[in-house]
Amino acid sequence: MGKTNIRSCLLLVGILLCLAAGSLEAVGQVKVRLSGKVTDREGHPVEQATIAIENSSTGCYSHTDGRYELMVTPGRHVVVVSFVGYETLKMPLRIDGPTTQDFRLKESNVGLGTVEVYGKSQTQKLKEGVFAVNALDVKALASSLNDLNSLMDRTTGVKVREEGGVGSDFDLSINGLSGNSVRYFLDGMPLDSKGSGMSLANLPVGIIDRIEVYKGVVPAHLGTDALGGAINIVTKQEKKNYLDASYGIGSFHTHKADLNAQWVERRTGLIVRPTVGINYSKNDYRMKDVEVWDEEADAYFYADRKRFHDDYFSLLGQLEIGFADKWWADAFFVSGSYSKTDKELQTGSVQTVVYGMAERQTDAWNVAARYRKRDFLVEGLQLNASLSHTWDHSLTVDTAYRKYDWNGGYIVSSRNEITGNKRSMRHYKRPMTLVHANADYALNAHHGFNLDYSMNRTGNDRYDDLDTDFEPSNDILTKHITGLSYYQSFFDDRWNNTFFVKDYVNHANIRQTDSGATTGSNNVRGSITRNYWGYGIGTRFTLAAPFAVKASFEHSVRLPIARELLGNGTTVYANVALEPESSDNVNLGFFGTWRPAAGHTLYYEANGFLRNVDNFIQVQVIEKEGMMQYQNVPAVHIKGMEGEVRYDWQNRLQLSGNLSFQDARDQQQYKTDGKPSATYNNRLPNRPWLFGGAEASYTFHNVGLPDSRLRLNCNYQWVHWYFLTWEAYGSYENKSRIPTQHICNAGLSYSWKNDTYSLSLECSNLLDETAYDNYKLQKPGRAFFAKFRLFIN
Structure with a gap:
């Protein structure tokens, strides 16, 4: 079915829903x-x-x-x-x-x-809304959870592929779209407002209440240009005094410490929330079967070697001060934060290229304010507004004229390690200013409107302390996104509809001129402003508690981010000629909750989806250099299905299983020179297309100590093998492929004194499988982690 037919059919559905809404409003009970x-x-x-x-x-x-x-x-x-x-x-x-x-x-x-x-809980309400969304309750898992990546990787339709151990870069895909197509938020604000070094992997778990995972169709109120979906991390907002501290230690010299607290001054209602999160790891796990040079044999052979240059350190410190439940504000807070990451670089995008001295450092300061008020000026109007500014600075140090191997030795070279050029100390300063305002007006019990505006201005001041050939520049990217939504609710909330439009304004001022043939700066330079439109609808109808159906559609646009357009100073070349992506996203699914007897609950859901993407932005790996660059692929079509089943018995026994199929294929039939494209209708490389998992846990009460709980859990993750490069290139037998993965994890957690104290133990990759992931880079083998948590409420 072509895009025109899809849009025409969905527009007709929207008109019919509007007509139905008008008639229902006339008969609906006030x-x-x-x-x-x-x-x-x-x-x-x-x-x-x-x-x-x-x-x-x-x-x-x-x-x-x-x-x-x-x-x-x-x-x-x-x-x-x-x-x-x-x-x-x-x-x-x-x-x-x-x-x-x-x-x-x-x-x-x-x-x-x-x-x-x-x-219904907030997470259940989200799952049963008009959009395809997963809602994960993090607060209940805070005692045993080490980082958010492991939780996200067990979510239906989501796959997290890490390039190494703690602090490594990772790629998260939702329904076949990944990387920068997925946007990340912290309480509705972009996560990178805390600094470019902050990610799901190093965010303190203790501050989080839940995670909302939007698939394909993203509601207008998030104010983003996401194409593949969005992840909104919602922090805890209780108005009570508490202290939450944890410390964990694990394999490969890994240490994690988190502290978050809240103090409420009773007389004035002043609320103070300090947060500190620290992560450190040497990541000195053993690499299996890597190429090692044998001097005596004058040849390469395969052996196991430890990583020797992969230390990682991250720090987040934040202080938030404000008020809640006042006549003039439901919430008003100001905050200041500092984040820092230091990362030694062990490899490029392929593990045959080994680094021994290159490293990357980032630090960022942020100040922000947010305001929320129900019945703002008039009854039924809720206002949410926030303002944020971030001073973000990254430095890549690449000063060694050496070429290392997996033995840890090196030979003297005439070029640096990463780019093969002169010695370099490359600075990137990317100040970011964010403005977000959302007004939600409930007209009556059946109808409401939502108006959202967001502005994101990012600078790109780059210079080098050593490389005199590098040309400094100060580029600017600015995005303005406005969204208007109209939502309906009928039949005691059994039928919900949402209609929305989005306006995207992209302004870029490109000033860099170096490597013009590679980066495209020969042809694209100066000030450019462009405008794009998006729109969508969503509907959900509940026939009965055990069965409901939902469908959603969005014509979305995603503007290139700074990393794609301007590079990252280390392993990613700039490509200032990148075009925005656009996509028609369709979701259709059914779900339900069945309670066959007291204490027994069965939840299930199944979804199908289509993603027709134009100007698809995909990273291309230059294997000889170990470098990458983002490029446009004219068209990519993605179709797939996913399903999940969860069973709960008396909040003691939980069983779950999920399976996802994601078929993403290149739709470029002819190259720019008119010749047929060899990759036409090929699956996109370096992307898993069939994967699933299963999980089981059981909770014992009052074991040993009164008011105690013992929870045992295990999970299994399976990924079908997939090609690393295009399947059309080379002979079938010699193609590089990422093998099938079978990963088992197990853990236990014990808490006592009503969760005041808790201790958890985890073993990841229990069977010590050789695990490959993004770009066929090896992940750690069997690893252990222990965590102690103190929570005083």
Whole structure:
């Protein structure tokens, strides 16, 4: 089916939905808002309390600040408020219009019997929305989780491919699109606002509440130009005093320490949140079967050797100060942060090229402010606004005229290690200014609007302390993205629709001129401004609790980022002639939750997707130099399916399994010279296309110590083999391929005194398999990690 036909069909669906919405609005029953706050006897907010209308299916959970909001039919109702450890409260209310009612719960010493749950958690609501999205509860795993990459890699439709050990570069794909096609956010702001060295791998786990993984179609309120999807990391926002500290130690001289805390000054309500995260590893794991030179035999042979130049260190320090639940703001915070990473470089993009002295250092300062207010100026209008500025500086040191091998020895060379040019100390200063504003207006119980604006301005001041041939420049990239959404809800929230449009404005001022033939700066220079449009729809209909269907479509645009357009100063050449990507993304799926008996819950979902991408941006590896460059591929089509099943018994036994198929093929039939392309209809190289996993865990209560829990878990990850380069090149037998992967991990965690103390042990790659990943670079073998956590609430 061509793109024109796809768009015409989806436009027709959108028109029909709008017509249906108009008729339903006429017959829909008017509802009014019931809102307020749930607290304990001391006035502390109670999170996740159930607020429900008796003898109905209407209900919700309270938020982290204790606030709740329900849409109910006018009349007399009995409101039921309950939470584990508190007495259930029942209050008769006469509700004729918008009503505010607070509830105060009393602690209960009576054992809890059967609890009827009316509402849904935030993660469940996201999964059951109109978009294809996974929601991962991180807070429940904070005691045993070491980094976010391992959790993301076990998620349906997501594959994380690391280039080495702790702190190595990695590639994360969602439904076949990866790399910079996927955008990362921290509480709705781009993650790289904390510095270019910050990533999922080194972000402190203890500060995170949940992760939202949007697949293909990204809602307009995130204010981004993502093509393949987006990952939004949501931090904890409880209004209470706590101290959360952890320390971990593992194989290959790995150490991790996190500290985050919160102090609430009771008289003024001032909130102070300090955060510190530290990671260090030598990454001296053993490389298997690498080429080593034998002087006596005057030939290469294959042997096992330890990595000798791969130390990694990262630091994040942040202080956030502000207020919550004031008449003038639901939340107002200002923050300052500093991040630093030091990384020794062991290899380029191929492991036959070995470095022994090159290294990369980054450091970044950030200041930011954010503001949130419900009923801003008028009832029903919520405003979220944020402002951020980052001073980001990276330095790549490449001053050794040496050529190393896996023995750790070297021969004197006439060129540096990475680029093969003069000695270099390359600086990249990339100041980033971010502005984001979102206004959400609930017109009534059935209709609402959302207006979003974001601006991202990134500089690129580059210079070299040693290489006199390098030409300094100061390039500028600026993006303005505006999104407007209209959303609907009918039949007691059983049918939801969202329609949105996005406007993308891209401004680039290219001033660099060096290596013009390679980087394209001979043809592209100066100030350029371009405008693009995107649009989409999403719908979800619940037939019954065990079965619902959803579909979504987006025509999206992704603008090249600084790394793609301007290089990274080490292993990536600039390509200032890159064009933006555009794609038609379609998702269709069904899901449901089935409770066959008390204590038994089965959740399932299955999705199919299409991604028709024009000007696909793909990294090309120059194997001889160990360098990379991003280039446009005229067209790529991706289709696939994925499925997941999860079973839970009394919050003790959890079983899950998932399988993903992602078929991405080159659609360039003819080259620019008119000759047929040998790679036409080939699968894209260096991308897994079939993978899956399974996981099992069991929790024992009151083992050894009172108020304790022992959790045992294991998981298995499988990846089908795939080609490293285009399958059309060379003979089938001699093609370089990344072999099938079978990776097993196991762990246990023990907590006592109601999670005040916890200890976890993990063994990754339990069977010590030789694991290859991105660009066929070896990952560590069997590794152990132990973590102790102290949480004082």
